[in-house]
Amino acid sequence: MNKTIIVSFAILSLSTSAALAAKTHHARKPPAAPAASTTGPTNFFTVSAADKQLYAKNKRESGVK
Secondary structure (H helix, E strand, O other): OHHHHHHHHHHHHHHHHHHHHHHOOOOOOOOOOOOOOOOOOOOOOOOOHHHHHHHHHHHHHHOOO
């Protein structure tokens, strides 16, 4: 009888400690938002006028409309 009580108490204490340990892991706070910049976002896909002229010239020279 004493052995059963001791084993039951050991199992209860292990399961309780595991459950309490799982609760202590808090989710991390999300990182702070970066400071707003004064310049607008850079658009990497803008085409300059010189690029457009070169493209048109290459098309003319290659025989494409």
